[in-house]
Amino acid sequence: MSVRSLIAIVCVTVGSAFAQPKMPTPISDDTAGFTSIFDGKTLAGWDGDPAFWSAKDGVIVGESTAANPVKINTFLIWRGGAPGDFELKLEYKINSTNSGIQYRSVELPDVGKWVLKGYQADIDAENRYSGQIYEERGRGFLALRGQVTQVADGKLPAIQGSLGDGDVLKALIKVNDWNKFHLIARGNVLTQIVNGQTMSMVIDNDLKNRSLGGLLGIQMHRGDPMKIEVRNVWLKPL
DSSP states (O other), rough: OOOHHHHHHHOOTTTTTOOOOOOOOOTTTTOOTTTOOOOOOOOTTEEOTTTTEEEEEEEEEEEEEEEEEEEEOEEEEESSOOSSEEEEEEEEEEEEEEEEEEEEOOOOOTOHHHHHHHHEEEEEETTSSSSOOOEETTTTEOOOOOOEEEEEETTEEEEEEEOOHHHHHTTTSSEEEEEEEEEEEEEEEEEETTEEEEEEEEOOOOTTTOOOEEEEEEEEEESSSOOOEEEEEEEEEE
């Protein structure tokens, strides 16, 4: 079932009003109406620990080593705003452990500098979690790969439909190579697409815990040495 078909039959609640969101067709290579938020040369407009983050040859690079490990999950934060409804497109490559694209997030200065809480498009080197919707320092997994879920106040995610078999979708995500990521966030509906294939969707009706806007970021995960690379970062408000 396509994203459009699912949206056509699902009526969602934003606040106290019922609305049927109109989701744009995911076209991974189309950047009409988008603005580049990475200049390809510097980290201007971005904020992160310089011990890990750099810009090289058109790529944002986050890299740790055995001598310079990440001790607490740290993020490169985009300082250009706090998007609410938007589309985000980028390409990523990861060689080890775990990472993610953070969105509609808030900072936790009491935990540490450059620490975020909020929705995350999960990424990992083995593609065990890649494509899934996670909430960092929050409710955990909101939609696994292949799932359309709905979250009610204080409840666990409830499956509403299928986007395909999780293992079949996993095979579409490249290992240690460039993947195209496309996120659509509109109201309380979040849709994550990798390499042109919709991987997961959540309808977040948890009024207490959901977020309708916030910071964007890229995660470096604590643990073993890793490298996360991101390029061609495009943003469009909706």
